[in-house]
Amino acid sequence: MKINYKNVKVIGFDADDTLWVNETYFRDAETEVAKLLSPYETANKIDQELFKMEIKNLPLYGYGIKGFTLSMVEMALEMSNYSISNETISKILNIGKDMLNKPVELLEGVEDTLKSLSQNYKLIVLTKGDLLDQERKLEKSGLMDYFHHIEIMSDKQESNYSKLLNRLEIKPSEFLMVGNSLKSDVLPLVHLKAGAVHIPFHTTWLHEQVENQSPKNQKYATLDRLTDLKALLNQ
Known part of the structure; x- marks a missing residue:
């Protein structure tokens, strides 16, 4: 037509x-958080649970890196049955900060x-x-x-x-x-x-x-x- x-x-x-460029950084972050949470689940399962968490939180946080970071933290807490270390939580927060500082x-x-x-x-x-x-x-x-x-x-x-x-x-x-x-x-x-x-x-x-x-x-x-x-x- x-x-x-x-x-x-x-x-x-x-x-x-x-x-x-934008979405590439989210894919990289998903790979990083999957490595951090590898003691708890497979990378594929972590990706699935993170996506579910993002969709659940969209009405509260909207779109963007900050909401994505909060969803990563919440997903990590739930996936580890709230046993994840403060050090790992800090590393997840740093993934989000690194995204915000990308050129x-x-x-x-x-x-x-x-x-x-x-x-x-x-x-x-x-x-x-x-x-x-x-x-x-x-x-x-x-x-x-x-x-x-x-x-x-x-x-x-x-x-x-x-x-x-x-x-x-x-x-x-x-x-x-x-x-x-x-x-x-x-x-x-x-x-x-x-x-x-x-x-x-x-x-x-x-x-x-x-x-x-x-x-x-x-x-x-x-x-x-x-x-x-x-x-x-x-x-």
């Missing part, structure tokens, strides 16, 4: 795993693409996660000057996008969202009749995964990399 992008005036970008690694071609697009479109960031951490990453990214607006959202449901577009006085027909998650960055916008572009990252959190969408009459584009976006909009 051919999609018309001629009416697009505002482009929204997800941040994590769209502009810079911001931009994905290939991000800055050049934003610089070019900003000449013809208003660019905004729509990301979810911990406020302080996302502000830190945006500041360290060196990309702040390309964006007219930055919104750190508690969630990315259709209703969240609808309220935000109304508040910013952006018509869905003039808006294009770009992100790595079908669930959070693409399908809600398709339902609002806005434009959407899916740029998959090499790893996706299980909570963000959806079943493969049928390409028949697909109302969003899929690109291999962000640098392909300029060509898509100029077609």
